[in-house]
Amino acid sequence: MNRQLYSKLIFDLSHEGRRGYSLPEFDYGITSSIPDNLRRESAPKLPEADELTVVRHYTNSSTNNFGVDTGFYPLGSCTMKYNPKADERAVTLCGIGHLHPAAPASTVQGALEIYHVLQKYLSEIGGMAEFTLNPFAGAHGEYTGLMVIRAWHLSHDGGETRRKVLVPDSAHGTNPASAAMAGFEIEEVKSMPDGTVDVDDLRSKLDSSVAAMMMTNPNTVGMFEKNIPEIARMVHEAGALMYYDGANLNPMLGVCRPGDMGFDVMHINLHKTFATPHGGGGPGAGPVGVRAGLEKFLPVPRVVRDNDGTYRITGLPDSCGRVSSWLGNYSVFVKALCYILSMGAEGLAKVGPLATLNANYIMHSLCDLYELPIKGPCKHEFVFDGLKDKSTGVTTMNVAKRLLDFGFHAPTIYFPLLFHESMMIEPTETESPETIDAFIDVMRTIAREASETPEMLIEAPHNTPMRHPDENEAALHPVVTLRDLCSKQI
Numbered sequence: 001m002n003r004q005l006y007s008k009l010i011f012d013l014s015h016e017g018r019r020g021y022s023l024p025e026f027d028y029g030i031t032s033s034i035p036d037n038l039r040r041e042s043a044p045k046l047p048e049a050d051e052l053t054v055v056r057h058y059t060n061s062s063t064n065n066f067g068v069d070t071g072f073y074p075l076g077s078c079t080m081k082y083n084p085k086a087d088e089r090a091v092t093l094c095g096i097g098h099l100h101p102a103a104p105a106s107t108v109q110g111a112l113e114i115y116h117v118l119q120k121y122l123s124e125i126g127g128m129a130e131f132t133l134n135p136f137a138g139a140h141g142e143y144t145g146l147m148v149i150r151a152w153h154l155s156h157d158g159g160e161t162r163r164k165v166l167v168p169d170s171a172h173g174t175n176p177a178s179a180a181m182a183g184f185e186i187e188e189v190k191s192m193p194d195g196t197v198d199v200d201d202l203r204s205k206l207d208s209s210v211a212a213m214m215m216t217n218p219n220t221v222g223m224f225e226k227n228i229p230e231i232a233r234m235v236h237e238a239g240a241l242m243y244y245d246g247a248n249l250n251p252m253l254g255v256c257r258p259g260d261m262g263f264d265v266m267h268i269n270l271h272k273t274f275a276t277p278h279g280g281g282g283p284g285a286g287p288v289g290v291r292a293g294l295e296k297f298l299p300v301p302r303v304v305r306d307n308d309g310t311y312r313i314t315g316l317p318d319s320c321g322r323v324s325s326w327l328g329n330y331s332v333f334v335k336a337l338c339y340i341l342s343m344g345a346e347g348l349a350k351v352g353p354l355a356t357l358n359a360n361y362i363m364h365s366l367c368d369l370y371e372l373p374i375k376g377p378c379k380h381e382f383v384f385d386g387l388k389d390k391s392t393g394v395t396t397m398n399v400a401k402r403l404l405d406f407g408f409h410a411p412t413i414y415f416p417l418l419f420h421e422s423m424m425i426e427p428t429e430t431e432s433p434e435t436i437d438a439f440i441d442v443m444r445t446i447a448r449e450a451s452e453t454p455e456m457l458i459e460a461p462h463n464t465p466m467r468h469p470d471e472n473e474a475a476l477h478p479v480v481t482l483r484d485l486c487s488k489q490i
Protein backbone atom coordinates (compact mmCIF):
# COMPACT_ATOMS: atom_id res chain seq x y z
CA MET A 1 0.00 0.00 0.00
CA ASN A 2 1.29 3.45 -0.86
CA ARG A 3 0.99 5.17 2.54
CA GLN A 4 1.82 8.54 1.04
CA LEU A 5 -1.16 8.41 -1.28
CA TYR A 6 -3.70 6.72 0.96
CA SER A 7 -3.07 8.54 4.22
CA LYS A 8 -4.48 11.71 2.66
CA LEU A 9 -7.97 13.04 3.28
CA ILE A 10 -10.57 12.41 0.62
CA PHE A 11 -10.63 16.19 0.11
CA ASP A 12 -6.94 16.13 -0.80
CA LEU A 13 -7.65 13.49 -3.43
CA SER A 14 -10.32 15.63 -5.07
CA HIS A 15 -9.92 16.97 -8.63
CA GLU A 16 -12.50 19.27 -10.12
CA GLY A 17 -14.70 17.49 -12.61
CA ARG A 18 -13.71 13.92 -11.64
CA ARG A 19 -16.72 11.64 -11.43
CA GLY A 20 -17.34 8.39 -9.60
CA TYR A 21 -20.00 7.23 -12.04
CA SER A 22 -20.99 7.33 -15.64
CA LEU A 23 -24.67 7.17 -16.52
CA PRO A 24 -26.58 7.93 -19.70
CA GLU A 25 -28.03 11.45 -20.00
CA PHE A 26 -31.30 11.73 -18.17
CA ASP A 27 -34.07 13.69 -19.82
CA TYR A 28 -37.59 12.92 -18.69
CA GLY A 29 -38.62 16.52 -18.34
CA ILE A 30 -38.72 16.34 -14.55
CA THR A 31 -37.92 19.59 -12.80
CA SER A 32 -36.90 19.99 -9.18
CA SER A 33 -39.70 20.55 -6.71
CA ILE A 34 -37.45 22.37 -4.21
CA PRO A 35 -38.68 25.98 -3.93
CA ASP A 36 -36.24 28.61 -5.18
CA ASN A 37 -35.85 30.28 -1.80
CA LEU A 38 -34.63 27.01 -0.24
CA ARG A 39 -31.96 26.32 -2.86
CA ARG A 40 -28.28 27.03 -2.25
CA GLU A 41 -26.55 29.56 -4.44
CA SER A 42 -23.60 27.30 -5.02
CA ALA A 43 -23.16 23.55 -4.72
CA PRO A 44 -21.66 22.24 -1.45
CA LYS A 45 -17.90 21.74 -1.68
CA LEU A 46 -17.84 17.97 -1.80
CA PRO A 47 -14.78 16.05 -2.89
CA GLU A 48 -14.74 14.96 -6.54
CA ALA A 49 -12.96 11.68 -7.18
CA ASP A 50 -13.20 8.54 -9.30
CA GLU A 51 -14.81 5.42 -7.84
CA LEU A 52 -11.63 3.38 -7.48
CA THR A 53 -9.87 6.17 -5.58
CA VAL A 54 -12.84 6.40 -3.23
CA VAL A 55 -12.98 2.64 -2.64
CA ARG A 56 -9.23 2.46 -1.95
CA HIS A 57 -9.33 5.51 0.25
CA TYR A 58 -12.01 4.14 2.58
CA THR A 59 -10.79 0.55 2.52
CA ASN A 60 -7.28 1.63 3.48
CA SER A 61 -8.55 4.10 6.07
CA SER A 62 -10.49 1.29 7.73
CA THR A 63 -7.26 -0.67 8.24
CA ASN A 64 -5.56 2.26 9.99
CA ASN A 65 -7.69 1.73 13.03
CA PHE A 66 -6.98 -0.47 16.01
CA GLY A 67 -9.73 -2.43 17.73
CA VAL A 68 -10.22 -5.41 19.94
CA ASP A 69 -11.02 -7.38 16.76
CA THR A 70 -7.53 -6.63 15.39
CA GLY A 71 -5.34 -6.92 18.47
CA PHE A 72 -4.83 -7.06 22.24
CA TYR A 73 -6.26 -4.01 23.98
CA PRO A 74 -5.21 -3.95 27.67
CA LEU A 75 -7.03 -0.72 28.56
CA GLY A 76 -7.37 -0.55 32.35
CA SER A 77 -10.59 0.66 33.99
CA CYS A 78 -12.57 0.14 30.82
CA THR A 79 -12.83 -3.61 30.15
CA MET A 80 -12.16 -3.69 26.41
CA LYS A 81 -12.93 -7.38 26.18
CA TYR A 82 -13.97 -9.32 23.15
CA ASN A 83 -17.70 -9.33 22.44
CA PRO A 84 -18.93 -12.61 20.95
CA LYS A 85 -20.29 -12.20 17.42
CA ALA A 86 -23.31 -14.41 18.08
CA ASP A 87 -24.69 -11.71 20.38
CA GLU A 88 -24.35 -9.12 17.61
CA ARG A 89 -26.21 -11.44 15.28
CA ALA A 90 -29.20 -11.71 17.63
CA VAL A 91 -29.79 -7.97 17.38
CA THR A 92 -30.15 -8.16 13.62
CA LEU A 93 -32.90 -10.81 13.75
CA CYS A 94 -35.88 -9.42 11.92
CA GLY A 95 -38.31 -9.44 14.88
CA ILE A 96 -35.80 -7.45 16.93
CA GLY A 97 -33.92 -5.28 14.45
CA HIS A 98 -37.07 -3.93 12.85
CA LEU A 99 -38.95 -2.99 16.02
CA HIS A 100 -40.40 0.46 16.30
CA PRO A 101 -40.16 1.99 19.79
CA ALA A 102 -43.73 3.29 19.58
CA ALA A 103 -45.23 -0.09 18.70
CA PRO A 104 -48.17 -0.89 21.03
CA ALA A 105 -47.16 -3.19 23.90
CA SER A 106 -49.63 -5.85 22.75
CA THR A 107 -47.68 -6.27 19.48
CA VAL A 108 -44.19 -6.48 21.07
CA GLN A 109 -44.70 -8.86 23.97
CA GLY A 110 -41.53 -10.81 23.12
CA ALA A 111 -39.42 -7.65 23.10
CA LEU A 112 -40.82 -6.59 26.46
CA GLU A 113 -40.16 -10.05 27.82
CA ILE A 114 -36.48 -9.68 26.83
CA TYR A 115 -36.37 -6.38 28.70
CA HIS A 116 -38.10 -7.80 31.75
CA VAL A 117 -36.05 -10.99 31.92
CA LEU A 118 -32.80 -9.03 31.62
CA GLN A 119 -33.87 -6.83 34.55
CA LYS A 120 -34.39 -9.98 36.61
CA TYR A 121 -31.01 -11.48 35.67
CA LEU A 122 -29.20 -8.25 36.47
CA SER A 123 -30.99 -8.11 39.83
CA GLU A 124 -29.74 -11.62 40.56
CA ILE A 125 -26.18 -10.77 39.42
CA GLY A 126 -26.06 -7.54 41.45
CA GLY A 127 -27.94 -8.83 44.51
CA MET A 128 -30.53 -6.07 44.07
CA ALA A 129 -34.35 -6.07 44.28
CA GLU A 130 -35.05 -4.33 40.96
CA PHE A 131 -33.32 -2.85 37.94
CA THR A 132 -34.12 -0.25 35.31
CA LEU A 133 -32.41 -0.57 31.94
CA ASN A 134 -33.24 2.96 30.78
CA PRO A 135 -29.96 4.92 31.24
CA PHE A 136 -27.73 5.15 28.16
CA ALA A 137 -24.26 4.96 29.74
CA GLY A 138 -22.33 4.47 32.95
CA ALA A 139 -22.26 8.16 33.83
CA HIS A 140 -25.95 8.36 32.99
CA GLY A 141 -26.56 5.42 35.34
CA GLU A 142 -24.69 7.23 38.13
CA TYR A 143 -26.80 10.31 37.55
CA THR A 144 -30.00 8.21 37.58
CA GLY A 145 -28.94 6.34 40.73
CA LEU A 146 -28.24 9.63 42.50
CA MET A 147 -31.67 10.94 41.43
CA VAL A 148 -33.20 7.83 43.02
CA ILE A 149 -31.18 8.49 46.17
CA ARG A 150 -32.37 12.08 46.25
CA ALA A 151 -36.00 11.02 45.77
CA TRP A 152 -35.57 8.57 48.66
CA HIS A 153 -34.11 11.24 50.96
CA LEU A 154 -36.83 13.71 50.01
CA SER A 155 -39.44 11.16 51.04
CA HIS A 156 -37.85 11.18 54.52
CA ASP A 157 -37.78 13.93 57.12
CA GLY A 158 -34.87 16.31 56.65
CA GLY A 159 -34.10 15.01 53.15
CA GLU A 160 -33.59 18.51 51.77
CA THR A 161 -30.53 19.06 53.95
CA ARG A 162 -28.66 16.10 52.50
CA ARG A 163 -26.66 18.02 49.92
CA LYS A 164 -23.35 16.14 49.90
CA VAL A 165 -22.02 13.10 48.08
CA LEU A 166 -18.75 11.56 49.26
CA VAL A 167 -16.41 10.29 46.54
CA PRO A 168 -13.01 8.61 47.09
CA ASP A 169 -10.04 10.43 45.50
CA SER A 170 -9.36 7.31 43.39
CA ALA A 171 -12.85 7.38 41.80
CA HIS A 172 -13.51 7.47 38.08
CA GLY A 173 -13.99 11.11 36.99
CA THR A 174 -17.63 10.47 36.14
CA ASN A 175 -18.52 9.99 39.84
CA PRO A 176 -18.01 13.60 40.96
CA ALA A 177 -19.30 14.84 37.59
CA SER A 178 -22.56 12.88 37.88
CA ALA A 179 -23.04 13.96 41.49
CA ALA A 180 -22.64 17.59 40.42
CA MET A 181 -25.08 17.10 37.54
CA ALA A 182 -27.60 15.65 39.98
CA GLY A 183 -27.28 18.84 42.06
CA PHE A 184 -25.08 17.59 44.92
CA GLU A 185 -21.93 19.04 46.47
CA ILE A 186 -18.94 16.73 46.30
CA GLU A 187 -16.55 15.95 49.09
CA GLU A 188 -13.47 13.85 48.45
CA VAL A 189 -12.44 10.99 50.73
CA LYS A 190 -8.71 10.18 50.92
CA SER A 191 -7.08 6.89 49.99
CA MET A 192 -4.62 4.91 52.14
CA PRO A 193 -1.16 4.15 50.72
CA ASP A 194 -2.51 0.74 49.62
CA GLY A 195 -5.10 2.48 47.42
CA THR A 196 -8.18 1.67 49.52
CA VAL A 197 -10.51 4.18 51.20
CA ASP A 198 -9.19 5.80 54.38
CA VAL A 199 -11.92 4.86 56.88
CA ASP A 200 -10.83 7.49 59.43
CA ASP A 201 -11.03 10.24 56.83
CA LEU A 202 -14.47 8.97 55.85
CA ARG A 203 -15.63 8.99 59.49
CA SER A 204 -14.59 12.63 59.88
CA LYS A 205 -16.71 13.61 56.88
CA LEU A 206 -19.92 11.74 57.72
CA ASP A 207 -22.74 13.84 59.11
CA SER A 208 -26.39 14.63 58.48
CA SER A 209 -25.57 16.62 55.33
CA VAL A 210 -24.35 13.50 53.48
CA ALA A 211 -26.75 11.87 51.01
CA ALA A 212 -24.53 9.06 49.72
CA MET A 213 -21.09 7.53 49.51
CA MET A 214 -20.05 6.40 46.00
CA MET A 215 -17.64 3.50 45.76
CA THR A 216 -16.03 1.29 43.16
CA ASN A 217 -14.96 -2.21 44.17
CA PRO A 218 -12.49 -3.46 43.12
CA ASN A 219 -11.55 0.21 43.09
CA THR A 220 -10.05 2.11 40.16
CA VAL A 221 -6.54 0.99 41.04
CA GLY A 222 -7.64 -2.64 40.97
CA MET A 223 -7.67 -3.18 44.75
CA PHE A 224 -10.43 -4.92 46.65
CA GLU A 225 -11.95 -2.59 49.24
CA LYS A 226 -11.88 -4.93 52.21
CA ASN A 227 -13.54 -2.50 54.64
CA ILE A 228 -16.87 -2.34 52.83
CA PRO A 229 -18.95 -3.90 55.65
CA GLU A 230 -17.60 -1.33 58.12
CA ILE A 231 -17.96 1.54 55.63
CA ALA A 232 -21.55 0.51 54.83
CA ARG A 233 -22.41 0.37 58.53
CA MET A 234 -20.95 3.84 59.17
CA VAL A 235 -22.65 5.38 56.12
CA HIS A 236 -26.02 3.84 57.02
CA GLU A 237 -25.72 4.94 60.64
CA ALA A 238 -25.26 8.49 59.35
CA GLY A 239 -28.54 8.10 57.46
CA ALA A 240 -26.88 8.09 54.01
CA LEU A 241 -26.98 5.48 51.25
CA MET A 242 -24.21 3.44 49.59
CA TYR A 243 -23.79 3.79 45.81
CA TYR A 244 -21.83 1.14 43.89
CA ASP A 245 -20.12 2.11 40.63
CA GLY A 246 -20.31 -1.24 38.83
CA ALA A 247 -19.23 0.10 35.43
CA ASN A 248 -16.55 -2.51 35.56
CA LEU A 249 -18.44 -5.50 36.93
CA ASN A 250 -16.13 -7.97 35.20
CA PRO A 251 -14.02 -8.94 38.23
CA MET A 252 -17.09 -9.44 40.43
CA LEU A 253 -19.02 -11.77 38.16
CA GLY A 254 -19.57 -15.03 39.94
CA VAL A 255 -17.52 -13.95 42.96
CA CYS A 256 -19.61 -11.54 45.00
CA ARG A 257 -22.59 -9.21 44.74
CA PRO A 258 -22.79 -5.51 45.62
CA GLY A 259 -26.21 -6.04 47.24
CA ASP A 260 -24.72 -8.58 49.68
CA MET A 261 -21.95 -6.11 50.57
CA GLY A 262 -24.39 -3.48 51.77
CA PHE A 263 -24.81 -1.27 48.70
CA ASP A 264 -28.24 0.28 48.17
CA VAL A 265 -27.98 1.51 44.57
CA MET A 266 -25.69 0.48 41.73
CA HIS A 267 -25.17 0.64 37.99
CA ILE A 268 -23.62 -1.76 35.53
CA ASN A 269 -22.09 -0.86 32.16
CA LEU A 270 -23.50 -3.40 29.72
CA HIS A 271 -20.98 -1.92 27.25
CA LYS A 272 -18.05 -3.19 29.27
CA THR A 273 -19.07 -6.46 30.83
CA PHE A 274 -22.04 -7.73 28.82
CA ALA A 275 -21.18 -8.07 25.14
CA THR A 276 -21.38 -4.55 23.74
CA PRO A 277 -18.12 -3.03 22.52
CA HIS A 278 -16.97 -0.13 24.67
CA GLY A 279 -15.37 2.96 23.21
CA GLY A 280 -16.09 5.07 20.18
CA GLY A 281 -19.09 6.70 21.78
CA GLY A 282 -21.77 4.08 21.95
CA PRO A 283 -24.39 2.81 21.90
CA GLY A 284 -24.20 1.78 25.53
CA ALA A 285 -26.41 1.12 28.53
CA GLY A 286 -25.96 1.79 32.24
CA PRO A 287 -28.78 -0.10 33.99
CA VAL A 288 -29.40 0.91 37.62
CA GLY A 289 -30.28 -1.51 40.41
CA VAL A 290 -31.77 -0.75 43.81
CA ARG A 291 -32.31 -2.71 46.99
CA ALA A 292 -35.76 -3.42 48.37
CA GLY A 293 -37.53 -0.25 49.49
CA LEU A 294 -36.15 1.96 46.70
CA GLU A 295 -37.98 0.41 43.72
CA LYS A 296 -40.73 2.99 43.59
CA PHE A 297 -38.22 5.78 42.91
CA LEU A 298 -36.78 4.18 39.76
CA PRO A 299 -37.15 6.13 36.51
CA VAL A 300 -40.08 5.67 34.16
CA PRO A 301 -41.20 4.09 31.93
CA ARG A 302 -41.09 0.65 33.59
CA VAL A 303 -41.85 -2.70 32.06
CA VAL A 304 -44.02 -4.84 34.34
CA ARG A 305 -45.43 -8.32 34.06
CA ASP A 306 -49.07 -8.81 34.98
CA ASN A 307 -50.40 -11.91 36.71
CA ASP A 308 -51.72 -13.30 33.43
CA GLY A 309 -48.19 -13.20 31.98
CA THR A 310 -48.62 -10.16 29.73
CA TYR A 311 -46.13 -7.30 29.75
CA ARG A 312 -47.02 -3.65 30.01
CA ILE A 313 -45.16 -0.32 29.88
CA THR A 314 -46.16 1.89 32.76
CA GLY A 315 -45.34 4.88 34.99
CA LEU A 316 -44.75 5.12 38.75
CA PRO A 317 -46.21 7.89 40.92
CA ASP A 318 -43.07 8.30 43.09
CA SER A 319 -40.55 7.88 40.27
CA CYS A 320 -37.50 10.17 40.06
CA GLY A 321 -38.72 10.92 36.53
CA ARG A 322 -37.74 10.09 32.99
CA VAL A 323 -34.06 9.84 32.09
CA SER A 324 -34.19 8.49 28.53
CA SER A 325 -36.26 8.43 25.39
CA TRP A 326 -38.34 5.25 25.19
CA LEU A 327 -36.85 2.39 27.21
CA GLY A 328 -33.15 2.99 26.49
CA ASN A 329 -30.74 1.38 24.02
CA TYR A 330 -32.67 -1.76 23.23
CA SER A 331 -30.06 -3.48 21.01
CA VAL A 332 -27.62 -3.42 23.90
CA PHE A 333 -30.13 -5.26 26.11
CA VAL A 334 -30.58 -8.01 23.55
CA LYS A 335 -26.82 -8.58 23.37
CA ALA A 336 -26.53 -8.63 27.17
CA LEU A 337 -29.31 -11.18 27.55
CA CYS A 338 -27.80 -13.38 24.81
CA TYR A 339 -24.45 -13.20 26.53
CA ILE A 340 -25.89 -14.13 29.93
CA LEU A 341 -27.90 -17.03 28.49
CA SER A 342 -25.04 -18.37 26.38
CA MET A 343 -22.54 -18.21 29.25
CA GLY A 344 -24.95 -19.71 31.79
CA ALA A 345 -24.43 -19.34 35.54
CA GLU A 346 -21.32 -21.53 35.38
CA GLY A 347 -19.72 -19.58 32.55
CA LEU A 348 -20.44 -16.22 34.18
CA ALA A 349 -18.89 -17.45 37.41
CA LYS A 350 -15.58 -17.99 35.57
CA VAL A 351 -15.33 -14.43 34.20
CA GLY A 352 -14.14 -12.68 37.35
CA PRO A 353 -11.64 -15.34 38.47
CA LEU A 354 -10.10 -15.65 34.97
CA ALA A 355 -9.83 -11.87 34.49
CA THR A 356 -8.15 -11.68 37.91
CA LEU A 357 -5.77 -14.54 37.17
CA ASN A 358 -4.67 -12.94 33.90
CA ALA A 359 -4.02 -9.58 35.54
CA ASN A 360 -1.98 -11.12 38.35
CA TYR A 361 0.01 -13.22 35.88
CA ILE A 362 1.05 -10.13 33.90
CA MET A 363 1.76 -8.14 37.06
CA HIS A 364 4.07 -10.86 38.41
CA SER A 365 5.81 -11.38 35.08
CA LEU A 366 6.76 -7.71 34.74
CA CYS A 367 7.18 -6.30 38.25
CA ASP A 368 10.97 -6.84 38.19
CA LEU A 369 11.24 -4.29 35.33
CA TYR A 370 8.25 -1.97 35.97
CA GLU A 371 7.57 -0.09 39.20
CA LEU A 372 4.67 -1.59 41.15
CA PRO A 373 3.58 1.07 43.65
CA ILE A 374 0.74 -0.96 45.16
CA LYS A 375 1.88 -4.45 46.08
CA GLY A 376 -0.16 -7.53 46.73
CA PRO A 377 -2.60 -9.49 44.64
CA CYS A 378 -4.61 -7.26 42.31
CA LYS A 379 -8.07 -7.90 40.93
CA HIS A 380 -8.91 -7.40 37.22
CA GLU A 381 -6.38 -4.59 36.70
CA PHE A 382 -3.24 -3.10 38.22
CA VAL A 383 -1.09 0.00 37.94
CA PHE A 384 2.62 0.34 37.19
CA ASP A 385 4.36 3.64 37.89
CA GLY A 386 6.52 3.57 34.75
CA LEU A 387 9.77 1.66 34.30
CA LYS A 388 11.72 0.70 37.41
CA ASP A 389 14.92 2.18 36.01
CA LYS A 390 14.17 5.91 36.00
CA SER A 391 17.69 6.87 34.78
CA THR A 392 16.97 6.29 31.07
CA GLY A 393 14.53 9.20 30.63
CA VAL A 394 12.03 6.83 29.00
CA THR A 395 8.49 7.70 30.09
CA THR A 396 5.21 5.83 30.24
CA MET A 397 4.17 7.72 27.10
CA ASN A 398 7.23 6.35 25.25
CA VAL A 399 6.47 2.77 26.36
CA ALA A 400 2.84 3.16 25.30
CA LYS A 401 3.82 4.44 21.84
CA ARG A 402 6.42 1.71 21.37
CA LEU A 403 3.79 -0.97 22.12
CA LEU A 404 1.92 0.18 18.99
CA ASP A 405 4.94 -0.80 16.88
CA PHE A 406 4.49 -4.36 18.11
CA GLY A 407 0.78 -4.45 17.28
CA PHE A 408 -0.56 -4.05 20.82
CA HIS A 409 -2.82 -1.22 21.90
CA ALA A 410 -1.39 0.86 24.74
CA PRO A 411 -2.81 0.43 28.24
CA THR A 412 -4.47 3.40 29.97
CA ILE A 413 -1.71 5.88 30.76
CA TYR A 414 -1.39 8.73 33.27
CA PHE A 415 -4.51 7.47 35.03
CA PRO A 416 -5.13 7.06 37.92
CA LEU A 417 -3.65 10.39 38.98
CA LEU A 418 -2.22 8.87 42.16
CA PHE A 419 1.18 8.28 40.45
CA HIS A 420 3.33 10.29 38.03
CA GLU A 421 3.87 7.60 35.40
CA SER A 422 0.70 5.52 35.76
CA MET A 423 0.19 2.68 33.34
CA MET A 424 -2.99 0.76 34.02
CA ILE A 425 -3.25 -2.73 32.58
CA GLU A 426 -6.41 -4.86 32.32
CA PRO A 427 -6.05 -8.00 30.20
CA THR A 428 -9.65 -9.33 30.72
CA GLU A 429 -10.68 -12.98 30.71
CA THR A 430 -10.99 -13.41 26.96
CA GLU A 431 -7.28 -13.37 25.99
CA SER A 432 -5.44 -16.63 25.34
CA PRO A 433 -2.28 -17.53 27.32
CA GLU A 434 -0.29 -17.14 24.05
CA THR A 435 -1.46 -13.54 23.57
CA ILE A 436 -0.71 -12.68 27.17
CA ASP A 437 2.77 -14.22 26.96
CA ALA A 438 3.45 -12.32 23.73
CA PHE A 439 2.45 -9.06 25.47
CA ILE A 440 4.74 -9.83 28.40
CA ASP A 441 7.63 -10.55 25.99
CA VAL A 442 7.11 -7.23 24.24
CA MET A 443 6.93 -5.29 27.51
CA ARG A 444 10.23 -6.93 28.55
CA THR A 445 11.78 -6.10 25.16
CA ILE A 446 10.73 -2.46 25.57
CA ALA A 447 12.29 -2.33 29.05
CA ARG A 448 15.55 -3.64 27.53
CA GLU A 449 15.37 -1.09 24.70
CA ALA A 450 14.89 1.64 27.31
CA SER A 451 18.35 0.99 28.68
CA GLU A 452 20.08 0.10 25.39
CA THR A 453 18.57 2.52 22.84
CA PRO A 454 16.50 5.10 24.71
CA GLU A 455 16.70 7.61 21.79
CA MET A 456 14.96 5.09 19.51
CA LEU A 457 12.22 4.55 22.11
CA ILE A 458 11.60 8.24 22.59
CA GLU A 459 10.99 8.53 18.81
CA ALA A 460 8.44 5.64 18.80
CA PRO A 461 6.15 4.64 17.19
CA HIS A 462 8.03 3.86 13.98
CA ASN A 463 5.60 1.56 12.16
CA THR A 464 2.14 3.11 12.56
CA PRO A 465 0.14 4.93 9.85
CA MET A 466 0.26 8.11 11.94
CA ARG A 467 3.44 8.66 13.95
CA HIS A 468 3.41 11.78 16.06
CA PRO A 469 0.13 13.64 16.07
CA ASP A 470 0.22 16.99 17.83
CA GLU A 471 -1.74 16.00 20.94
CA ASN A 472 -2.05 19.49 22.36
CA GLU A 473 -3.34 20.89 19.09
CA ALA A 474 -5.75 17.97 18.71
CA ALA A 475 -7.14 18.54 22.21
CA LEU A 476 -7.32 22.33 21.97
CA HIS A 477 -8.48 22.73 18.38
CA PRO A 478 -10.11 19.48 17.22
CA VAL A 479 -10.99 19.33 13.54
CA VAL A 480 -14.04 17.10 13.42
CA THR A 481 -16.27 18.57 10.73
CA LEU A 482 -15.86 19.73 7.18
CA ARG A 483 -16.56 23.27 8.35
CA ASP A 484 -13.68 23.06 10.89
CA LEU A 485 -11.40 21.81 8.14
CA CYS A 486 -12.33 24.56 5.70
CA SER A 487 -11.94 27.31 8.30
CA LYS A 488 -8.56 25.86 9.23
CA GLN A 489 -7.27 25.92 5.67
CA ILE A 490 -8.34 29.47 5.03
Ligand SMILES: *Cc1c(COP(=O)(O)O)cnc(C)c1O
Binds near residue numbers: 137138140175220247
Ligand atom coordinates in the same frame (compact mmCIF):
# COMPACT_ATOMS: atom_id res chain seq x y z
C1 LIG B 1 -16.27 3.43 32.35
C2 LIG B 1 -16.50 3.79 33.72
C3 LIG B 1 -17.47 4.75 34.05
C4 LIG B 1 -18.25 5.56 33.01
O1 LIG B 1 -18.97 4.83 32.08
P1 LIG B 1 -19.48 5.54 30.73
O2 LIG B 1 -20.38 4.55 30.08
O3 LIG B 1 -18.24 5.82 29.93
O4 LIG B 1 -20.19 6.79 31.11
C5 LIG B 1 -17.69 5.01 35.39
N1 LIG B 1 -16.99 4.39 36.35
C6 LIG B 1 -16.04 3.46 36.08
C7 LIG B 1 -15.32 2.77 37.19
C8 LIG B 1 -15.76 3.13 34.76
O5 LIG B 1 -14.81 2.23 34.49
